Amino acid sequence: MPQCSDAADRASAELCQIGRAAATDRRRRSRERGFYAEALAFLHAPARTWTGAAFGPTMTAMAGTRERRNAIAMDDRRGQAADALAGRRVLVVEDDPFISSALEDMLREHGCVIVGAARTVASALHLAASEQIDVALLDVSVGPERVDPVAELLAGRDCPFIFTTGYGRAGLPEAHASRAMIEKPFYADEVIDALRCALRRSAKA
Numbered sequence: 001m002p003q004c005s006d007a008a009d010r011a012s013a014e015l016c017q018i019g020r021a022a023a024t025d026r027r028r029r030s031r032e033r034g035f036y037a038e039a040l041a042f043l044h045a046p047a048r049t050w051t052g053a054a055f056g057p058t059m060t061a062m063a064g065t066r067e068r069r070n071a072i073a074m075d076d077r078r079g080q081a082a083d084a085l086a087g088r089r090v091l092v093v094e095d096d097p098f099i100s101s102a103l104e105d106m107l108r109e110h111g112c113v114i115v116g117a118a119r120t121v122a123s124a125l126h127l128a129a130s131e132q133i134d135v136a137l138l139d140v141s142v143g144p145e146r147v148d149p150v151a152e153l154l155a156g157r158d159c160p161f162i163f164t165t166g167y168g169r170a171g172l173p174e175a176h177a178s179r180a181m182i183e184k185p186f187y188a189d190e191v192i193d194a195l196r197c198a199l200r201r202s203a204k205a
Contacts, residue, residue: 084196086111091136093117093124093150094164095143103137106188121145128153135198136161137191140171148173160198 090112094100100117107114115131118124121142128136128150136154138147138161147163151173154161165171166184182194 084199085192087113088134088195088199089113089115089132090195091115091118091124091127091131091133091154091161093119093137093142093147094139095119095141096139103191106191110192119143121147121150124150125153128157128159133157133159135159135195135202137195138163140165140167140173146173148175151176151179158202160202162194162198 085107088111090107092100092103092107092114094103094117097119100119104114104117115133116123116127118127119142124138124142124147127133133154136150136159138150138154140147140163151161151163152175155176160180162180162182163172163176164182164184164186168183169177169181172179172181180194180198182190
């Protein structure tokens with residue numbers, strides 16, 4: 001009988017260990033699920049605006065303390081950008097209608113005045129020659145054409161401009177290879193920061 005009792009005690013102890021291990025594993029998996037859910041929520045609801053080749057609607061994560069802090073910080077950055085860009089006259093040269101529309105909305109949100117949104121080189125040349133422009137955003141490839149003549153015209157007027165391209169610096173016009181560039185797809189705050197920098201450099205020149 002004592003042997004049976006010892007065997008039963010050992011079996012009971014093993015079952016307890018198995019139960020504790022299972023409970024620990026459940027808690028670990030629960031924590032992992034919570035972590036992955038939080039990570040997915042952050043990835044699919046970033047507090048930034050995505051613009052470019054993969055343009056989609058703006059999504060802002062507003063649930064929870066951290067998300068509220070992110071939203072407040074973004075509002076502060078927008079306020080700073082608006083101070084520098086309010087009233088600035090901007091030429092947008094972009095052949096993709098969705099990207100062009102997104103850029104226009106974003107620039108207006110920051111207080112800019114859109115002097116024109118050109119989707120052809122001919123239209124861009126007309127605006128660049130006839131309008132008062134503080135800064136320009138130039139897509140390197142406008143349909144089947146390149147934006148080089150528009151860049152030359154703006155440079156001749158001492159008007160700052162920024163290239164947007166999905167092909168890197170190697171795709172920029174050779175005469176302007178050192179100019180400011182934003183690579184597609186880009187975030188809205190990258191565009192705003194680049195515009196502010198271009199305007200600061202122009203003011204110091």
